[in-house]
Structure formats: C-alpha cells, structure tokens
Amino acid sequence: MGRYVVRRLLLMIPVLIGTTFLIYSMAWALPGDPFASRCGQRPCPESFVQAETERLHLDDPLPIQYGYFMLNMAQGDFGQTSNGESVLEAASRAFPVTVKLTVVAIAFEIVLGIGVGIAAALRRGGYLDGFFLFVSLVAISFPAFVIGYVLQYFLGVKLGLFSVTVGRGAPWEDLILPGFVLASLSLAYVLRLTRATLLETLKADHVRTAIAKGLPRGMVLRKHVVRNSLIPVITYIGADVGILLGGAIVTEGVFNIQGIGGMLFHALSIRENATVVSVTTLVVLVILLVNLLVDLLYARLDPRIRYE
C-alpha cells in the first residue's frame, strides 16, 4: 500500500511536466498580440512591450521560455498577475472559494444522488421512482446556466429565500443555491447510476445467498448490496470532484463567485498566460491527488482490490 502510493506520487512528476508543457505551448500559441488587450484602441507603449517581452523571455524559443517558467515555479515563484499581485496570492484567495463550492456540490451529489438513487431502486416502478427519473431527466436536459438563472430569479430575486449572488468571503449559506445548481447535472447521473447498479446487485448471487441464509433485510442491504454498488458511483463522483475543483465558469459567473474558474477566464481573456499556466498546473496537481484518493477508496469498498 505504502509503496503503491509512493509509486503513484512519483508518476505524477512526468505527468505534471507533460501537462504544463502542453498548456504552456497552447497558451502562447493563441493567436493575437499578448499585450493588445491591455491597451485598448491605442497601441501599447514601446517601453511597455519591451519590458514585458523581457520579463516573460518572449524573445527566446519556446522550450527555453518554458524552462525559465519551470525553474521559477520550482522555486515557488508562480509569476505575477497584471495587477501586480503574485499569482499564488490570487490563487490562494480563489481556491478556497472553489473548494467550498465543490464541497457543497459534492454533498448534494452524495446525499441526494445516492440517497434518492437507493430509495428509487428499492421502490422500483413506484411513483417515487418515476417521479425522480423524470426530475433527473429535466436536470440532464437543461444547461446549468438555465437552471441557475431560473432558480436565481425565482428563489433569489422574487422570493428572497436565497442570496442572489455570493458575498465577500463566500459564506456557506450563500453557496447553497450555486452548489445545488452546480451539482444538478451530476446529481441526476449519480441518482441514475446508483439506482441501476443497485438493481443489478440486488439480483447478484451473493445477495440471494445472504437472503437465503436468513440475514435481516437491512443488513443485507447495508453490507452486501449498497457497499458493493458504490464503486462505479465513487468513480464518477471522484472524477467530478476533479472537474469541479478546476472551476465552474458558468455557475461562478451566474452567482458571481470569485473562484478558480473566473480567475482562469479573466486571465485567458487578457492573455495573462503566466497566470493561466500556473493556475492550471495547480488544478492538474489537485486532480491527480483526488484520483489517487479515489483509487485508494476502492480498496476500502471492495476487499478483492489490493494494492501492492
């Protein structure tokens, strides 16, 4: 187990180098003058272009630019945003907000998605089952921003039940509505996935054996059905955590959440490539770690899985 983790951690290094290089070259391959958007209808002052070119080593070939970038990053220097802050400082403000939002969204996925999925499977074909299948179909069909705007308008502006946008510091209560909107699509999938695997497991041999042995129904469900059915669901939620931590630009925009997604979008639009690459690197790192965590969880859920 320990050796497995160490091996996985070491493997992250080449993955990280590969992805950052890809992102770095793609960011700089974007068409357009990297400075034009900073100066509007007026060409940037010669002195400004010169200073920036020098700072970012734009005169050097791409691999050398990338070398400088990695060298700085290895020393903990992630570069500067255009308004003079260090990227790390800005990211350390945005990241906790995204993490909070992700936690709320994942909580909805787990509690509502798995909970309702189990309930629906156990009452297969009943009214409840039909109702939730319909609701999940609606959630899958509508893009998040439509659900976002509709809920924001009716629950926020009209009824005043929830705060319309997220305030400074992103307090938890402000994140309930955005978290739900963000989770809505995955919630529907988790619900359907849970229901389907559960139905499958209910028909499995070991469950029939357990029931035949005369074990109480509750114990059969807890120990033999639900636990075994959760592996695909955990895989799905794990992947989702990674995606959500990478920022949810649309939902963040609708509810004005100052998270990683918005930060990346802003940086991209003004061609602040150093920020784009640094922040994406952080996101890649987080996704790799979450993936590792999910893999380790498998072993807890299914005793047949062992890591050597």
Place this chain on the structure above:
Amino acid sequence: MKQRRLLAASALFAAGALALTACGGGSDDEGDGGGATNPDASITIYNVKPQNPLVPGNTNEVAGGVILDNTFRGLVDYNPDNAAPEMSMAESIESDDNITWTVKLKEGQTFQDGTPVDADSFINAWNWTAYGPNAALNSYFFSSFDGFEALNPADPDEDGPKEAPKPKTETLSGLKKVSDTEFTVKLASAQSFFPTMVGYTAFYPLPQAFFDDPEAFGKKPIGNGPFQVTEGNGDTGFTLDVWSGYKGEDKPKIAQAIFKTYTSDSAAYSDVLAGNLDFLEQVPPSALVDNQYQEESDGHFVDKAVGIIQTVTLPQYADGFKDNPDLGKALSLAIDRDTITKNVFNSARTPATGWVSPIVDGYKAGACGEFCTFDAAKAKEYFDKQDFKGPFSFSYNGDSPGNKETAEAVCNSIKNALGVECNAKPYVDFATLRADVVGRKMDNMHRSGWQMDYPHIQNFLEPLYLTGAGSNDGEFSSPKFDALIKEANAAEGDEALTLYQEAEAVLAENMTVIPLWYQAQQSVWSERLSNVKVTPRSTLDLSSVTATD
C-alpha cells in the same frame, strides 16, 4: 469577461463622458425610498477586476480608473453636469502661448498619509510615468511634453535583438519647479486644451510613499482625494472610506463606498433588483429589450450619452481602399443607421452624424453631411464612380455582446443597397483583432471605436486621424487635416473649436473612417440612493450621491 461594454474585450479604456441626457430617468428625487438620508451610509457599486496595479500612470481602463478617480484629485476635475474642467488641486493654470504653462497649486493640500501635495508630487509622478524603463501604460499622455523623446529613446533596430539604449536622464526637460506651490510645463507644441487634459487619471500626483514601495502602493494607493482605500483586492473588490482630511468643496455625503467585483453584469443586475447592490453603471443587453430595465428598476435609472463613438475603418494601406473617397461615401450612404440602432440596440445607440461625440464642447451636428444618412440610390451613384467592386468583409471581435449583430446588420445593409458581396468576419477576441489591425494586416473594413480620455473635441480627432498618430489604425493621412489640427491646438476658445470643426469636415471629404453611432449608458440603482449623477467618466458621482439606511 468582466465584459464591460463594447470597446475592448476585457475593459473600457480611458475616461468616460457626460451631459446631454438622452431621456432622463428618475434621478435626484429627494427622499425617494422612504427613509431619511444617512451621512454614515455605506453603498455598494458594481465594478470589474482592475487589470493593472492601482497606480495612475498604469491605469488605462475604467475598473481601476473608478477607484483612482475617487481616491485622487488632479489639477482639475470635471464638472459632473457639463464635463467642464474646474480647478481642483490647482489654483490656476495659465499660459501666454499655449506652449509654456504655469501651474499654481492651492496651499495646504495633503495626501492621506499627511505629506503635502506640492509641485514635486506632480513633477515626480509625471516623470515616473514618462520614463521609458518604468514601462508605464500611460506614458503616451506625456508624449507632447518637452523632453519625452529623451526619456524614451528609439530602439535602433525596431523589433530586433538590440535593446533600446537606456535614457540619459530621468526627468522631463519640460517640467520645472518654481516653488513648492508652483511649477511650469513646457510642451513640444502649442496645446490650448492642456488644462482639460490634466484632469485625466494619468496626471494625478503621487506621494513619496509610492516611490518607496511601488508594489505595495499599487495594492493600496495613498491618494489626495475624498476617499481612501481601506481594504480589498481586485478579486472581491475594494472598500473606500471617506477621508476626513479632504479639503475640496465636493465632500461626499456618504461614509463608505464598496466597489464589488463582478464577473457578469447579469449577476449584478439581479443584485440591484434584489436590493443587494446599489449602483450598476450599464445594464446587461438582455435588460435593454423593450427597455425592461426602466420598469424593473422601478424608475431608478438614467439613459444618457457618453463619450464613445463606434466607427468602421477602411484601411488606407489595402488595395482598393487607398485614396478612394467615393467608395467610402458609397459605403457610408449604404448603411441604414436608424434601422440598425433600433433593431439591434433597442435604440440604446444614436446614429452618428460626425466623428465627435455630442457630449463635448465643439460638437457640431451633421459634420458628416449627407453621407451619414441612408440613401441607397445615392450610394449606388458613388459606388459606380469608382473601380473597386468588392468583395467586402467587415471584421469584428466576437467577444463583446452586440458586435456580431452590428457587423451582420452593417454588411446586410451594404449588400442590399449596393448589390455587392459583404461578409461579417469574426475574430475570436479583441486581442486577436487588434494584433492584425496594429500589424496592418487588414485587407478590408474593420470595426473600430473610441472612448474619450478627457472631454475635449481634440481627443476625438488628433489621436485618431493625425498622420502617424498612435490610434490612426487605417493610416489616414491628410496634410490639410494635420495643418488644421495644429492650428486649432494653438488657438483658443471658439476660434479653436471652429478650427477643430473644419478639421472634422476634412474627414467627410475623404471618408476613410465611417461613423456608425454614438453610445449611451443605461444605469440603474437601488431605491436607497438619491441625487444620482453620472460623471463624464461614466461612473457614479460619489460627491453628490446620498443614501438612506
């Protein structure tokens, strides 16, 4: 992005505009909202993320500009009602020849850290911005000062590997201190609009604290204006508290202004409707449909002209467009501005009749003559007089709302009137379009726009159409125009305005840039606010606004 209106992808540049209420909203209705006016009130205002450190010499867009314009005061300030420059830090700004200006400062003014606002605080700030190696974005504004070239030596081989030599001096030879409260400015050529120009953000004074630690200053500037930045950052917004040491007459009637950073104007609009935000300077396009915002804001809105004009540039370096005034006239006559502004913009734009915004002194309606009025028959007539028959395309940046619709509507109008091919040609974003424009790679029509830096007619002409001027994207060149501008810059009062108008008339003869429309701004606010005025910089006037609890 942070999309704040039309000009740029991410931000609008330079200052805003004023006057001429197109159709007034319910503003200054005293006591509106029920409660009594509270001098300790705190209000929240929409803003986007500033792109640059909060340093006057580096701030060229509205998001940072609005913070600085409330924490600093320059030599002059613009009257929120008529955009006229009024003395602020300066006691007087005088000149005999419009070349050498003597600036006298008011006594006893200080910065928020207690240090005096004196001649040095202006001279040092201006030298810093103009000095090439500091790479300040606003260095452009000092290019008319004596000694600017010495601070910005040319690169010997342009983009080549050799670097520009380091300037031999760090100060503008045109700036001379006379005493603590007096200094002189020598310009390279006559500029009668100098007193108007120095109200712009780039000309604010700086305290010694800036030179000691520019980086810290850029995060929390120390100004000399009615408000001071007490906390915040670009991502969530800045909190400005009233500074009790401010001696100007325009003392605020509120205690605190919180500039909240938004990433979407729709979210901000919802916040205003729910009472979570007090002022939004531009409602989202969706709220303009059938003028919804007027009803939804319960009458708390204003719709007024600002100093922004949209145009079509015909690149003079491209085949077919070069020295072809008949083509320009034909294309201009073929654009049905009335219908487009009504259908595409819900009348939030006004058809342009010239190249100068109606909000500045010296604006003359109809400078464009008959050529800015839709007339298909006459368009065809001019079109037949010349040889270039197309095909035509209209390039635009697709990252701002309305640009696509504009390009398609303009092209359709031309197509229908002239029977030629015309395609709207999208660029991914502003940066990409600008790269081709600045690189002179356009081979057909492209979108252009201008937001004034300071409210003066000169700002709509010289930077855009003078031979070789920085923002002369289409490389228009006319010795007659250049001579008139030079003459106007040296003249004063009405005489100067007449000369500027004559210069504008030259543009109509050549038609290398086609005026489309003037922009207006539609702002909404919460019921807490009264006495709402929008400044020439398009922002809420914080010195006159009042609020209830």
